[in-house]
Amino acid sequence: MAPPSGPRGGGNRRPTARTSRGGVSKHRAAVRTDRDGDVSMGGPTPGSNPPTGPSGRGNRGRGASRGSRTSSRLAQNLKSYVEGAAGHGSRYAKTTLKILGIKNSKAASNPDGGVKSLLEFIERKADKDKKIILGRGTLEGDYVWVKANKDDVASIMRLNGYSYAGAPITIEETTEPFPTGSKVSKEAADTRQKLIAVLAKRYNAEQKLLDLSALGTDDILGNLGTFGSQSLAEKSFKALMHLAGTQYKTAEERKDGIQSVSLARNEISDVDQVFTLAYSLPQLRRLDLSNNKLDSLSKISKWKHEFRWLEELYLVGNPLTSLTGYATEITQWFPCLQVLDGNVVRTPQEAAEALKAMTPNPLPQLPSNLRDGENNVASIFLRAFFQLYDHDRPALAAQFYDADSVFSLTATPEPGREVDWKSYLKYSRNIQKLGGSRNPAVVQRLFTGASLIAEMWKSLPATRHATLDQPELWLIDCHTFPHLADPSGHGFAMGLMINVHGQFEEADTTEDLFGTRTFSRSFILGPSKAGAPHPYRVISDQLTLHKWKRQAAVTPAVPAVAVAPTAPVAVGVPVLDEATKAQLIQELSRRTGMNAQYSELCLSGTANWNFDLALKSFEEQKANLPPAAFTASA
Amino acid sequence: MAYVDDTNTRCAADAAAKFVSWYYNQINEAKGISQSYVTNNETYKNAGHPPADICVNGLVCATPEDWEKLLAQQRDAPKAATDKKHVRYLVDTYDTHVINADYRFGATQNLIDLHGVNDGVRMMIMINVSGTVYFGVSMGNYDEYAVKQHFNDVFILVPNWDTLGKGSKYGKKFLIASQTYRAY
Numbered sequence: 001m002a003p004p005s006g007p008r009g010g011g012n013r014r015p016t017a018r019t020s021r022g023g024v025s026k027h028r029a030a031v032r033t034d035r036d037g038d039v040s041m042g043g044p045t046p047g048s049n050p051p052t053g054p055s056g057r058g059n060r061g062r063g064a065s066r067g068s069r070t071s072s073r074l075a076q077n078l079k080s081y082v083e084g085a086a087g088h089g090s091r092y093a094k095t096t097l098k099i100l101g102i103k104n105s106k107a108a109s110n111p112d113g114g115v116k117s118l119l120e121f122i123e124r125k126a127d128k129d130k131k132i133i134l135g136r137g138t139l140e141g142d143y144v145w146v147k148a149n150k151d152d153v154a155s156i157m158r159l160n161g162y163s164y165a166g167a168p169i170t171i172e173e174t175t176e177p178f179p180t181g182s183k184v185s186k187e188a189a190d191t192r193q194k195l196i197a198v199l200a201k202r203y204n205a206e207q208k209l210l211d212l213s214a215l216g217t218d219d220i221l222g223n224l225g226t227f228g229s230q231s232l233a234e235k236s237f238k239a240l241m242h243l244a245g246t247q248y249k250t251a252e253e254r255k256d257g258i259q260s261v262s263l264a265r266n267e268i269s270d271v272d273q274v275f276t277l278a279y280s281l282p283q284l285r286r287l288d289l290s291n292n293k294l295d296s297l298s299k300i301s302k303w304k305h306e307f308r309w310l311e312e313l314y315l316v317g318n319p320l321t322s323l324t325g326y327a328t329e330i331t332q333w334f335p336c337l338q339v340l341d342g343n344v345v346r347t348p349q350e351a352a353e354a355l356k357a358m359t360p361n362p363l364p365q366l367p368s369n370l371r372d373g374e375n376n377v378a379s380i381f382l383r384a385f386f387q388l389y390d391h392d393r394p395a396l397a398a399q400f401y402d403a404d405s406v407f408s409l410t411a412t413p414e415p416g417r418e419v420d421w422k423s424y425l426k427y428s429r430n431i432q433k434l435g436g437s438r439n440p441a442v443v444q445r446l447f448t449g450a451s452l453i454a455e456m457w458k459s460l461p462a463t464r465h466a467t468l469d470q471p472e473l474w475l476i477d478c479h480t481f482p483h484l485a486d487p488s489g490h491g492f493a494m495g496l497m498i499n500v501h502g503q504f505e506e507a508d509t510t511e512d513l514f515g516t517r518t519f520s521r522s523f524i525l526g527p528s529k530a531g532a533p534h535p536y537r538v539i540s541d542q543l544t545l546h547k548w549k550r551q552a553a554v555t556p557a558v559p560a561v562a563v564a565p566t567a568p569v570a571v572g573v574p575v576l577d578e579a580t581k582a583q584l585i586q587e588l589s590r591r592t593g594m595n596a597q598y599s600e601l602c603l604s605g606t607a608n609w610n611f612d613l614a615l616k617s618f619e620e621q622k623a624n625l626p627p628a629a630f631t632a633s634a
Numbered sequence: 635m636a637y638v639d640d641t642n643t644r645c646a647a648d649a650a651a652k653f654v655s656w657y658y659n660q661i662n663e664a665k666g667i668s669q670s671y672v673t674n675n676e677t678y679k680n681a682g683h684p685p686a687d688i689c690v691n692g693l694v695c696a697t698p699e700d701w702e703k704l705l706a707q708q709r710d711a712p713k714a715a716t717d718k719k720h721v722r723y724l725v726d727t728y729d730t731h732v733i734n735a736d737y738r739f740g741a742t743q744n745l746i747d748l749h750g751v752n753d754g755v756r757m758m759i760m761i762n763v764s765g766t767v768y769f770g771v772s773m774g775n776y777d778e779y780a781v782k783q784h785f786n787d788v789f790i791l792v793p794n795w796d797t798l799g800k801g802s803k804y805g806k807k808f809l810i811a812s813q814t815y816r817a818y
Binding site: 357364430431442482501540546 | 692693725729730732734736760770783814816
């Protein structure tokens with residue numbers, strides 16, 4: 001074990017007797033004392049308990065726990081995942097903390113006012129077992145503001161009253177808003193207001209026109225001195241454009257709000273000076289550049305690739321209009337341009353064609369392509385799969401998975417909406433994000449073996465997939481391929497690759513989230529080992545959850561059912577084997593309290609082994625059922 | 635409990651990383667990809683391997699060159715203002731599974747002896763890639779001009795025996811035996 005580390009060795013003795021240097025010595029006291037400051041328990045909170053803080057590190061050196069077997073590590077990993085799912089609801093929740101006392105510390109003279117070393121100090125001292133990471137701190141007045149994980153707050157608060165660099169620190173939790181990092185000075189805010197006033201004055205709501213002509217003669221801008229020099233004028237224009245672009249919440253509103261801009265009479269000699277207009281208002285429809293000093297095409301060519309929807313452009317009064325052929329050239333640059341200097345250069349139809357020629361065309365979308373051999377293995381498998389996945393995942397794992405099956409999932413949330421994906425993100429095996437094979441998660445997040453997979457599925461939210469009888473909701477491609485290993489150990493076996501795109505309803509009760517998710521899931525099926533319930537098994541199951549909805553246009557005009565390959569999915573009674581039926585009966589019986597005989601009747605009747613329908617018809621007929629229909633306990 | 639050997643898992647992850655970065659770079663730059671399909675590999679051809687199965691948005695392409703043509707057709711924008719890439723694939727996520735750790739089709743006995751089952755070489759692997767494809771581009775602010783779609787590509791890769799023997803030439807360690815593509 002570690003040697004006793006100074007006065008801390010005394011266990012629970014209160015350190016009140018030692019007032020001068022309270023006695024909590026740093027475990028690496030010899031180094032870096034100056035930057036970090038001393039630690040002492042004294043002063044403001046003499047009665048607080050001695051921290052169990054960072055005394056002896058013990059033998060928990062690196063590498064001591066290496067070498068455990070992969071399988072047990074996987075199991076352990078899974079266990080902690082599952083426990084984590086129940087216990088740590090606040091993993092993403094942040095709390096704002098205010099820390100007082102840095103101004104009196106020795107570290108206050110550091111270049112950053114001591115913020116960095118204070119936060120490092122807290123990260124190091126707060127918890128000896130867990131690494132605590134704080135957000136970026138901001139010094140505002142006498143306080144350092146910082147965000148911390150909710151889980152860590154308790155351990156951080158223990159440091160309340162500790163002495164840091166010679167001064168006691170006070171930590172408090174606060175609900176006040178975090179001070180914004182970039183402080184806007186009063187003058188800047190003032191200027192901003194004036195520029196917005198300029199925009200407001202020059203905006204014509206009726207014509208949806210932003211009239212920025214002759215800015216040099218503007219009173220407000222003149223008083224601000226923004227046109228004192230060329231560079232100042234360009235900067236002012238940038239600021240104006242930025243403000244104009246950010247007055248609208250969405251690109252759509254902006255497009256509707258400002259359709260025309262006039263930059264006439266501004267002595268512009270190169271559009272470079274006003275280039276940001278293209279970024280702020282890319283969807284502009286009318287632009288007036290008349291009476292400027294543009295003298296060649298190259299002075300306007302920087303906008304060649306922008307303003308794709310520009311319909312009218314005025315260049316009269318510029319030297320370049322005397323150049324021959326400038327109109328043809330300009331027309332080519334802007335595909336939607338229909339009026340140049342008041343002359344019609346394109347019809348709307350021509351404009352639409354020109355725009356189309358300018359943009360690439362996504363490949364056409366064909367319906368599901370099922371090439372799964374003569375036995376419709378894919379259709380039968382998928383029917384059984386999604387039904388069982390929705391209703392009885394352990395049974396699914398037991399039926400189609402064996403000790404060598406692998407499963408993993410990846411989730412790609414919308415940026416900023418990670419919370420909605422919490423239940424999945426901790427398992428997400430996105431190798432790109434994990435940074436390659438060196439990350440242990442690449443091994444840990446790969447679930448091998450039916451039991452491990454079933455265990456892991458338990459912690460995923462409940463799902464309801466759409467029925468395969470609605471082909472418009474699904475895209476399924478599959479084909480056979482050769483040269484899988486034969487389970488007998490000799491020779492090759494055929495495999496079946498199935499790639500499914502669809503959506504499911506989700507009820508995430510741990511996070512209280514409900515909604516629809518879109519997914520892609522690919523399976524590799526291969527022959528089973530001897531004694532398995534089905535002739536084929538899942539070798540690999542890979543689930544990708546994403547935010548994309550299939551656009552309506554993708555659904556082909558021809559109904560998908562009419563196309564031959566999809567027929568096996570769309571028609572006929574679902575072929576369920578006895579084992580699956582037994583599972584369904586059992587599940588229905590469990591959910592409704594009916595006995596097995598009535599459950600079977602209910603399922604095999606009009607419901608035609610559709611679990612949801614069966615459940616529905618039960619709800620309808622519930623009152624009419626005889627008592628004998630229910631199991632004794634119900 | 636049976637477990638997939640770590641070496642295979644890690645090697646598959648590395649192979650996937652290399653493959654994904656190479657493949658999407660090639661198609662973004664409008665460069666060829668057909669040489670990395672088993673269809674165009676002499677060793678596989680001579681051993682009697684069927685052509686690579688390529689299924690694009692539900693359409694089966696007989697040869698990798700057909701797929702290249704489709705990609706070219708998709709890129710086609712005769713009047714595009716820029717020389718920049720008109721179609722860009724950005725990978726958001728990929729994942730890989732080893733689906734046969736003891737792949738031996740077309741391999742010589744030497745190669746089988748040289749690379750053990752747990753060496754992370756003789757593997758058939760499945761790679762699942764998802765991301766965003768942007769159609770159209772401007773000089774700066776792409777998003778306002780581009781049409782965006784989601785794409786999903788599932789590959790089955792098999793070892794390229796030509797590069798795995800002692801003293802054999804450099805090159806890609808895996809070839810594409812199957813590809814299923816969807817963009818919507």
